Amino acid sequence: MTRxxxxxxxxxxxxxxxxxxxxxxxxxxxxxxxxxxxVNIAPHPGGPTGSTFEFAFDVDEHYVSEMQxxxxxxxxxxxxxxxLPHMELAGWDLLELIMVSKARDYPDLFTLNRDGDQWHxxxxxxxxEQRFTFLDPATLPYGPLEYITRQTQGDFALLHERDRNxxxxxxxxxxxxxxxxxxxxxxxxxxxxAPVPKARQMGVFDKALxxxxxxxQQQAYRRLNWTMTVNPRLDTSPENYHKWGxxxxxxxxxxxxxxxxxxxxxxxxxxxxxxNALAFPIRCYLCCLEDLCTNPEWARxxxxxxxxxxxxxADYKGFAVNQKTIVEYLAGFSCV
Amino acid sequence: MPTxxxxxxxxxxxxYAPLKSHGSAPAIMVADTAGADxxxxxxxxxxxxxxKAQIVLIAPASDKLARMDLMVKTPVHTTxxxxxxxxxxxxxxxxxxxxxxxxxxxxxxxxxALCALATACGLPMDAIQTEHxxxxxxxxxxxxxxxxxxxxTTDPFECSHCGLTLFVRDHFSRRIGAFQxxxxxxxxxxxxxxxxxIRP
Ligand code: HEM
Numbered sequence: 001m002t003r004x005x006x007x008x009x010x011x012x013x014x015x016x017x018x019x020x021x022x023x024x025x026x027x028x029x030x031x032x033x034x035x036x037x038x039v040n041i042a043p044h045p046g047g048p049t050g051s052t053f054e055f056a057f058d059v060d061e062h063y064v065s066e067m068q069x070x071x072x073x074x075x076x077x078x079x080x081x082x083x084l085p086h087m088e089l090a091g092w093d094l095l096e097l098i099m100v101s102k103a104r105d106y107p108d109l110f111t112l113n114r115d116g117d118q119w120h121x122x123x124x125x126x127x128x129e130q131r132f133t134f135l136d137p138a139t140l141p142y143g144p145l146e147y148i149t150r151q152t153q154g155d156f157a158l159l160h161e162r163d164r165n166x167x168x169x170x171x172x173x174x175x176x177x178x179x180x181x182x183x184x185x186x187x188x189x190x191x192x193x194a195p196v197p198k199a200r201q202m203g204v205f206d207k208a209l210x211x212x213x214x215x216x217q218q219q220a221y222r223r224l225n226w227t228m229t230v231n232p233r234l235d236t237s238p239e240n241y242h243k244w245g246x247x248x249x250x251x252x253x254x255x256x257x258x259x260x261x262x263x264x265x266x267x268x269x270x271x272x273x274x275x276n277a278l279a280f281p282i283r284c285y286l287c288c289l290e291d292l293c294t295n296p297e298w299a300r301x302x303x304x305x306x307x308x309x310x311x312x313x314a315d316y317k318g319f320a321v322n323q324k325t326i327v328e329y330l331a332g333f334s335c336v
Numbered sequence: 337m338p339t340x341x342x343x344x345x346x347x348x349x350x351x352y353a354p355l356k357s358h359g360s361a362p363a364i365m366v367a368d369t370a371g372a373d374x375x376x377x378x379x380x381x382x383x384x385x386x387x388k389a390q391i392v393l394i395a396p397a398s399d400k401l402a403r404m405d406l407m408v409k410t411p412v413h414t415t416x417x418x419x420x421x422x423x424x425x426x427x428x429x430x431x432x433x434x435x436x437x438x439x440x441x442x443x444x445x446x447x448x449a450l451c452a453l454a455t456a457c458g459l460p461m462d463a464i465q466t467e468h469x470x471x472x473x474x475x476x477x478x479x480x481x482x483x484x485x486x487x488x489t490t491d492p493f494e495c496s497h498c499g500l501t502l503f504v505r506d507h508f509s510r511r512i513g514a515f516q517x518x519x520x521x522x523x524x525x526x527x528x529x530x531x532x533x534i535r536p
Contacts, residue, residue, distance in 0.1 A: 079482075180479055186511035187348065194348035195507050236480045238518055242500060321523070334352030 003109070005125055006064040013073070016232035018291055021063055026287045027052045028295075029224040033304040037136060037199045037314070039207045044222035044268050047144065051223070052266060056101035057152055058283065064125050066153050066200065073174040073235050079182045080237075081146045083158070083170035090158045090170060091145035092135055094273035094279050097252050098148050123151055123250075141195060145170055154266075154283035157181075159189075159212075166278060168192050175234035175284045177227045177263065178241070197312045198325075212278060221269040228306075228319035228326070229263040232286045242250060251322045256329045257290035260322065262302070289326070293333045303330035342468075342512045343375040349508045349515075350448075352468035355439050357382035362436045363389040365429050366450055370470025371442025378439065385408075390428050394421045394446065418446055418486070427451055431458040434520045445475030445486055445514075452513030458479065461510070472536040473480050477514040478502055484514055490531045492520040501528050 008015045017024070041265040045054025052060075071084065074080055082093055099121055103112035113120040117134040130137035140147045146336045149156050149172035157167040158170035165188040173181035184192040189209045190200070199205055214219060229236055251259060263286055306314075307327045314320040363385065372393055372510070376529040379386055392413045393401060404412050411468045415421040430437075438454055440447040447466045455461055476495075483497025493506040495517060504516030509516070511534040521527050 126510075180516070182482070183477070183479060183507070183509050183512065183516055187509065191348040191508075196344035200347065238516075240480075242519040242522040244359075244482060245519070246525065248523050 003112070003125075003204060004061055006061045008062070008065045010065070010069040010232055013233050014171070016062070016065075018287055019061060021130055021255065023059075023287060023291045024304060025050055025052055026292070026303075027264050027266055027285055028292075028298050029225060029226045030301050030305050033301055033308075035305045035309055037196075037202060037204050037206055038049045038081070039211065041208065041211055041221050041223045041227060042221040052283075052285065055105040056157050056220070056268075057105070057281070058266070059100055059106055059125075059153065061104070063153055067151065069234050070150060070172075070174045073237075077239060080174045081149070081172045082185050083143060083159075084182060084186065087158055087160060087170035087275075087277065088137065088143065089121075089253055089274035090160070090272055091143055091148075091239050093275050093277065094156065094158065095144040095148040096134070097270060097272065097279065098152050102152075114310055126151055134328065145172060147302055148295045151283075157270075157280040157282065159249035159278040159280060160279065161213065161276060164213065166209065169277075174237075176237055177229070177265070178236055178238055180238045182239075186320075195316075197316050199237065204211075211282075215278065217271045219271070223267050225265040225267060227263050227265075227317040228322070229261045229286065230322070232261055232288070234284060234286075248318070248321065253325055253329065256322070256325050257293070258288055260289050260326055260329075261286045262289070262292060289329060293330070299333035303327065303334045312319055345370070346366070348406070349426045350431040350444075350451075350466065350510070352447075352466050355441060355467045357385040358437045360384040360387035362387070362433045363439060364392070364395065364425065364436060365389055365430065365441075366392045366417050366425060366446075367396075367440070368394045368442035368446050368470065369397045369400055369445075372396055372404060374409065374441035374467040374469050375439065376400075376403060378441075383407075392421055392424060393420060394442070414417075421446075422449070422453060424481060425453060426457060429454060429459060432459075437468075440464065441467045442469055443471050443473055444468060445473060448508070448513030449476050450513070452511055455510065455530050463489070468536075471533050474504060474512045474534060476502065476504065476517040477509070477512050478517050481521060484512075485517070488517075489534055491534050492528060492531060495512065505536060 010016055022155050052058045074216050099112045102110040111122040119132055119134050121130045137143055150204055150301045157168055157177050159166040160169040168187050169185055171181045193205055230251060236244055266283040272279055314323050355374055365375055386408045393413050395417060396414060415424055441449055451464055454464055475488045476485045476488045478495040480500055481498035484497060485496040492501045495502050500519045501521060503520040505516040507516045
């Protein structure tokens with residue numbers, strides 16, 4: 001199989017773009033015409049051929065450019081990747097999960113040869129070939145978490161389980177919807193979710209935590225979360241808010257179709273075998289309104305969802321200032 | 337100083353309850369001058385609580401120090417400010433025995449900083465009690481430059497490191513011992529809302 005990887009940017013001139021195929025497979029997150037918070041967790045057994053759910057770790061046309069964008073962010077701010085000392089084993093668990101999955105699912109792109117603890121990894125799209133000793137950090141150029149997540153799309157949180165809670169004790173976070181790993185590292189499930197409005201009172205977080213604590217090995221689960229982002233920017237971090245904030249106010253009725261993106265996070269949950277930690281990949285997909293509206297059903301539904309959403313959620317998600325312009329644009333595509 | 341009523345807040349923000357005696361367990365007690373009253377109340381409730389206690393007062397008023405000296409058998413340590421209290425507390429922790437309790441009383445900023453220090457030294461969170469007394473001032477971390485600004489009493493305020501004007505969030509990190517400050521005019525540079533006093 002031959003694959004194409006886009007040459008594109010997620011900052012500056014923002015040349016990010018989706019092919020017709022990428023638009024077709026975009027994980028549109030709404031299954032109803034209304035939205036509110038819920039415990040929307042489902043098994044993640046794989047999915048239809050070609051869909052973003054098909055494989056454990058989806059590799060798409062943005063792979064190479066996304067990894068270049070991560071490298072830029074890390075060079076400016078190494079603390080986007082952190083791991084408290086007791087999390088190194090979980091890092092190795094994650095490295096194994098990703099290497100084994102990618103080599104199985106994309107044999108044309110990735111190869112993993114294992115001879116005892118002597119591992120040989122080939123990543124063709126990024127031109128990487130690495131021989132190393134599994135569980136020996138001295139044989140890799142970075143810690144195991146950083147090493148593998150510099151080669152895997154999406155953010156990653158590693159949760160340590162203790163006292164019937166989950167603790168955000170390690171992560172690689174460079175494409176976040178406005179939260180800081182450096183600030184949140186070491187927090188528990190309720191502490192890092194504290195800024196989210198309404199959900200705790202609705203019982204969503206208590207139920208979700210209970211569910212996650214019961215996740216066992218060999219089971220994987222997923223949920224979708226979403227927000228709205230102006231320009232195809234991965235690094236919408238609070239650290240750099242003063243740099244990307246002004247762009248949020250650049251939306252006009254003329255440019256909204258191209259500049260306003262629906263940002264969907266495919267979040268998955270994996271229990272790791274040696275550390276018993278939980279891995280929480282957060283994979284970000286971006287699609288501009290104009291491209292989304294090539295699908296009339298998506299245009300119709302998105303219009304209703306964004307028109308009728310609880311203002312508190314619109315505010316928290318950060319698109320309240322542009323809501324009117326967005327909704328008017330979408331109204332033009334639907335005949336409700 | 338009386339106990340302060342806090343407005344309802346979010347889950348990451350610590351809550352403060354009156355200190356409760358763990359009897360004669362080994363203890364490290366730290367208070368600023370407002371918090372000294374909370375320690376005096378604690379000692380009045382159970383005199384055994386000072387049996388194996390190391391007491392540190394940060395910049396205490398002389399009357400508070402005098403009252404404390406009367407209550408305890410061992411000398412009270414004093415430091416001029418939080419910066420000098422840090423190394424002293426670290427040293428006390430390094431020789432602390434298993435089961436040591438920590439009692440902190442005073443401003444949120446001081447307690448946040450020492451909680452973070454104590455847990456980083458390996459003291460379990462549930463061995464630390466905190467009681468708020470005195471100022472509503474906050475210890476703030478700038479999310480942009482990561483610098484800490486102590487004793488913030490207004491919202492917004494100016495980061496003492498990078499100079500950005502930051503708004504005061506309720507989101508709190510125990511590891512850092514600080515609230516989060518975020519650029520208030522990020523989307524509309526120069527448009528800064530009027531300054532208000534922070535409420536507890
Ligand atoms: C265990 C792994 C998880 C991690 C590391 C995680 C992390 C986060 C973070 C950092 C935020 C942003 C909070 C802020 O504003 O600072 C967030 C938001 C949120 N999380 Fe989680 N989360 C996890 C699991 C879940 C689960 C299982 C649910 C299930 C319902 C959930 C529901 C939410 C919701 C509803 C929001 C608000 C999102 C929005 O409106 O855009 N999270 N999460």
